[in-house]
Amino acid sequence: MKYFAGMDVSLEETAICVVDETGRMIKEARATSEPDALHALLGSFNLVFERVGLEACSLTAWLHGELTSAGWPTICIESRHAKAAMGAMPNKTDRNDARAIAHIMRTGWFKEVHVKTPTCRSWRSLLVARRTILNEMRTIENVVRAILREIGLKMGTPARKDFIVRARELATGEAALLMIEPLLEILATMLREFTRLTKQVLVIVRDEPVCRRLMSAPGVGPLTALAFRATIDQPERFKKSRDVGAHLGLTPRRYQSGETDIQGRVSRCGDELARTALYEAAHSLLVRSKKWSALRAWGMKIAKHRGMARARVAVARKLATILHRMWIDNVDFNFGREQQSNPAINAIAIIAA
Known part of the structure; x- marks a missing residue:
């Protein structure tokens, strides 16, 4: 008999459902969302699992790696497929979601999501952190511009590194300087940390041969x-x-159905x-x-x-x-060869026409 497990992972607790190859429910349980607790619970069932399913979420990569290292056949499934199966159930609960994931594992109606390596996850986290600071810097800059505009002062388009100096020059002697000074101090700190994160990206790219090749x-x-x-x-x-x-x-x-064929x-x-x-x-x-x-x-x-x-x-x-x-x-970018017009060939083409 083959057995399949579905896990609905939340921040604190994970609901687990086990079914056999006929769809009969074997076990239902809950455990804390920690690899050791989930490993112990799965081991307590004394069953040989064909597949153990997890829906993609913020904890999935960590749990997937730990459970796979422990020997469990863990699969991360795409959220859209899981949502389609769970939508057939009238009530949305963690218990029902775990049941749905278990049946998805049993039927094989899923698309496995690639779980990135820890190195790639850390690189992506670095890029997300840098982008977050950049977005917040833009927000603060827009607020400073709006405050100065209300008293008739226009910032123009200074470079980001010159923004703070320009704002202080414009607001010198104005009451608005008291309002924007805290924002400018925060902006200076964010700019310093933004520069530090950017340098980290450059160091990684310099030592990564694939990135250097892509940059060609x-x-x-x-x-x-x-x-x-x-x-x-x-x-x-x-x-x-x-x-x-x-x-x-x-x-x-x-979207294609019958005579309808729409490309969006x-x-x-x-x-x-x-x-x-x-x-x-x-x-x-x-x-x-x-x-x-x-x-x-x-x-x-x-x-x-x-x-x-x-x-x-x-x-x-x-x-x-x-x-x-x-x-x-493993090759660099090929720019191609620019086609130059040949007068003789053009003349022949005109005569032939």
């Missing part, structure tokens, strides 16, 4: 390279390089950090890059006919494919 592509800087490296983790898990674009949510949604905007599934980084890299390649490349020429052709916004998305999707191929093949 135009528009791809240290942040984009590290975000892509941390998100993909293991490139061999994609059978085709073009699947990476869909994995990162850069392919359009589609990009799905935006997958890792937002890597998707945003690729979009910014595509913008840099199209707008700021001066060196000719076949990818840029292709993107500018799309921009001419369909607009720059769609061109950025298309280039970001193709860039994801190219970066994955560069990683797999």
Whole structure:
């Protein structure tokens, strides 16, 4: 007899349900959301499990790694599949969710989620921390601008490192300086820590050969390279390089039923950090890059006919494919050869027409 277990993990407690291959419920229990407690509970059942399912959440990577190391056949499943199965139940409880996950394990109707290595998770955490500080800095800067605008002082567009000095110069002798000074002090601290995190990213990229190779592509800087490296983790898990674009949510949604066939905007599934980084890299390649490349020429052709916004998305999707191929093949970016018009060939074509 084969047995399957489903775990609904919450911050403090985990609900566990065990079913056999016929769907009959064998055990139900609860344990604290700690690897040792879950390992002890699973061992107390004295059963040989085919699969132990966990829904993707903030604790999943940690629990998955610990339980897998302990010898349990642990599988992390995609949240959308779990939600679809759980939606069939009239009541939403941890107990019912664990039952649903157990039956998903039994039927095999799930998509396994790749659990990243600890190194890639730490890199991604670094990028998230840096982006969080950047977003909060922008918020504080906008508040300072708004306060100064109310008394007729306009900040203009100073560089981020010059923002604090410029704000103090404008507000000298004004009552508003008392209001913005605490914000400027906080901003100075955040800028210092933001710079420190950025230096950490640069140190990692400098010592990571894959990131250095990815940076040979135009528009791809240290942040984009590290975000892509941390998100993909293991490139061999994609059978085709073009699947990476869909994995990162850069392919359009589609709804097809009968005579209805609607193609919508990009799905935006997958890792937002890597998707945003690729979009910014595509913008840099199209707008700021001066060196000719076949990818840029292709993107500018799309921009001419369909607009720059769609061109950025298309280039970001193709860039994801190219970066994955560069990683797999261990080669640098190929700029291609610019096709130059030949007057003799053009004349022959005109005569032939």
